[in-house]
Amino acid sequence: MNIDSIKNGYVIDHIQAGKGMEIYELLHLNELDCQVAIITNAKSQKTGKKDIIKIDKDIPIDLETLGFIDHNITVNIVKDDRIIDKRKLNLPEKIVNVAKCKNPRCITSIEKDLDQIFILTDKENEVYRCKYCEMSLKRK
Amino acid sequence: MKHLIDIKDLSVEEINNLIEVAKDIISDEKKYSHKCDGKKLATLFFEPSTRTRLSFESAMLSLGGEVLGFSEASSSSVSKGETVSDTIRVVGCYSDIIAMRHPKEGAPLVAAEKSTVPIINAGDGGHNHPTQTLTDLLTIKSEKGRLENLTIGLCGDLKFGRTVHSLITAMSRYKNIKFVLIAPEELKLPEYVKKDVLEKNNIEYCETKDIEEYIGNLDILYMTRVQKERFFNEADYIRLKDYYILNKEKLKNAKEDLCIMHPLPRVNEIATDVDDDPRACYFKQANYGKYIRMALILKMLEVK
Numbered sequence: 001m002n003i004d005s006i007k008n009g010y011v012i013d014h015i016q017a018g019k020g021m022e023i024y025e026l027l028h029l030n031e032l033d034c035q036v037a038i039i040t041n042a043k044s045q046k047t048g049k050k051d052i053i054k055i056d057k058d059i060p061i062d063l064e065t066l067g068f069i070d071h072n073i074t075v076n077i078v079k080d081d082r083i084i085d086k087r088k089l090n091l092p093e094k095i096v097n098v099a100k101c102k103n104p105r106c107i108t109s110i111e112k113d114l115d116q117i118f119i120l121t122d123k124e125n126e127v128y129r130c131k132y133c134e135m136s137l138k139r140k
Numbered sequence: 141m142k143h144l145i146d147i148k149d150l151s152v153e154e155i156n157n158l159i160e161v162a163k164d165i166i167s168d169e170k171k172y173s174h175k176c177d178g179k180k181l182a183t184l185f186f187e188p189s190t191r192t193r194l195s196f197e198s199a200m201l202s203l204g205g206e207v208l209g210f211s212e213a214s215s216s217s218v219s220k221g222e223t224v225s226d227t228i229r230v231v232g233c234y235s236d237i238i239a240m241r242h243p244k245e246g247a248p249l250v251a252a253e254k255s256t257v258p259i260i261n262a263g264d265g266g267h268n269h270p271t272q273t274l275t276d277l278l279t280i281k282s283e284k285g286r287l288e289n290l291t292i293g294l295c296g297d298l299k300f301g302r303t304v305h306s307l308i309t310a311m312s313r314y315k316n317i318k319f320v321l322i323a324p325e326e327l328k329l330p331e332y333v334k335k336d337v338l339e340k341n342n343i344e345y346c347e348t349k350d351i352e353e354y355i356g357n358l359d360i361l362y363m364t365r366v367q368k369e370r371f372f373n374e375a376d377y378i379r380l381k382d383y384y385i386l387n388k389e390k391l392k393n394a395k396e397d398l399c400i401m402h403p404l405p406r407v408n409e410i411a412t413d414v415d416d417d418p419r420a421c422y423f424k425q426a427n428y429g430k431y432i433r434m435a436l437i438l439k440m441l442e443v444k
Contacts, residue, residue: 105265107244112223114250122336132246133267136332 009034010061011076011083012053017041019070020051026065026098032057064092068128093120095128099137106133142440143252143259147270147306152313154439155277161435162278162428169202172434175443176205182235183209184227185262186242191404191426192262192271196239199433203443208235225254232256237441239271258440266300266367271436272403273306275429276362282428283399283421284359288315291357295322295384296364296409298329303403304364305333312341319345320354324383326376327366351384356393361386363402363409363422387411394419401425 015023020038023029029036034057044050055061058079066073067089075087095118101108108114108130117131128137144150150158165172181200183193188211197207209231224242228251231238239260240248245267252259263269281287292311294304298321308329311317319338321329328347338345348354355361363386371377385408386400402410402422414420437443 103245105243105245105267107224107242107246107250107264110244111225111247111250114225130246132249133265134245 005081006035006054006056006078007081008058009055009078010053010059011078012055012061012066013050013074013076014044014046015051015053015073016070017044017047017049017051020053023051023053023066023069026069027062029053029055032059063087063089064095065098067092068095068098091120091123091126094118094131099128101130101133101135102138103130103133103135106130106135108132143248143255143261144270144436144440145248145252145259145261146268147273147310149270155274155310158274158432158435158439159278159281161438162431163282165431165434166282172203172438174204175438176200176203176441179203179205179237179441179443180235181205181207181209181437182231182238183207183211183262184231184238184240184242185209185211186213186240186247188212189241189263192241192429193239195426195429196260196262196271196433199430199437202430203434203437205236205437209239224250227251228255228259237437260436260440263302266302269302269306271429271433272303273310274432274436275425276303276307276401276403277310278428278432279401279421279425280360280399283424284397287311288317290314290316290359291318291320293320293322293351293354293358293361294329294364295351295361295386297327297366297380298323298364299327300367301364304329304362307362308333309337312337312343317343319343320358321345321347322349322351322354322384323347324349324380326380327383351386352390352393355390355398356395358394358398360399360401361394363400363406365402365405365407365409382408384409385411386414388413388417391417391419 020040037054039052041049042052071089071091073089076083077085097116100116118128118137119131121127121129183196185193200207224247232255237258239262241262242264245265247264248261298304366381368377398419399421400419
């Protein structure tokens with residue numbers, strides 16, 4: 001299988017197998033006009049299988065959202081055909097408009113134009129809670 | 141400017157100070173009768189709660205202030221589709237402080253983010269009700285003389301009961317507190333409260349379905365109502381609503397100085413034959429509610 005190498009852009013590597021499409025959608029990569037490749041079930045020495053996304057354009061990448069989805073992901077920054085930086089991700093302290101509160105009693109279910117904000121309340125167990133009703137976010 | 145959205149917004153020192161002011165008001169109410177002359181409290185009750193609203197209004201009137209507001213959403217612009225944010229921005233133009241009850245959890249926090257005047261959360265769904273917790277703390281301090289070294293039984297709806305969650309959070313900050321959690325399987329205290337509050341603070345607790353099992357150990361018995369509005373399924377409510385009924389017979393092994401509390405309104409969970417028992421504190425508790433709210437209004441308006 002041939003996928004063109006990228007000149008300037010990103011290689012998002014070590015994505016948990018099966019999560020590539022989720023990231024593609026959350027980062028709105030469908031809105032780009034450049035080449036974007038999603039490789040699913042690529043071989044991985046560490047985990048057996050992984051997904052990879054290649055983006056052939058230097059665009060702003062939301063590292064916080066990526067870190068929330070999977071902080072084991074590595075973001076390789078490519079410039080002039082060379083990897084110039086590798087970014088490790090962290091669990092963000094706060095995520096905004098990435099997930100929706102599922103609590104039907106939460107004010108976010110009715111208040112217009114209110115951001116959906118979740119706060120990291122337990123780093124060890126990776127628990128996020130709605131800023132408003134404090135219901136925990138069920139992660140996929 | 142400070143808001144009160146969650147009991148955790150107040151430090152132990154601030155809570156102790158509020159209790160001291162409330163006790164001083166009780167000892168000489170007249171001294172405080174003009175402290176809030178010319179100030180206005182808006183009570184915005186997007187869902188009805190006669191008791192809490194009247195308690196706030198009585199508190200402000202006793203301080204010489206005035207009150208305005210609405211007692212249900214249908215008599216406000218909410219019925220026209222107005223957001224909480226807009227309502228608060230408008231009401232802030234007409235009042236110095238706002239007490240707000242809303243059926244949606246987190247609504248007072250949304251209000252606080254937009255408000256130009258202090259917001260007091262007067263209850264948001266099954267979430268927080270900090271002034272009830274302050275009322276409970278003043279009751280315990282006044283009736284038991286201390287907030288440390290207490291065994292507290294919590295009985296009834298420990299799952300949806302916000303007063304219970306807030307009371308556990310508040311009391312966990314005092315020394316040598318033990319909890320006895322009395323609830324049917326379906327209404328047990330949620331795991332996250334056990335883990336995040338009780339276990340995190342090394343608080344001793346035990347769980348039982350039998351109200352009489354540990355009644356002799358208790359310094360405080362906090363009864364709660366099973367709230368119909370918290371159930372999506374009416375059959376579950378009907379099955380559980382009368383699970384516990386405290387009566388004189390069940391109190392036979394209780395301590396002489398037990399303090400029986402209830403946030404009220406009660407339905408069937410405390411038989412009326414307990415009302416005349418000197419250990420019944422729930423009507424006194426309602427009275428303490430006014431005094432702690434007076435102390436809170438003074439604090440939030442920064443009135444000396």
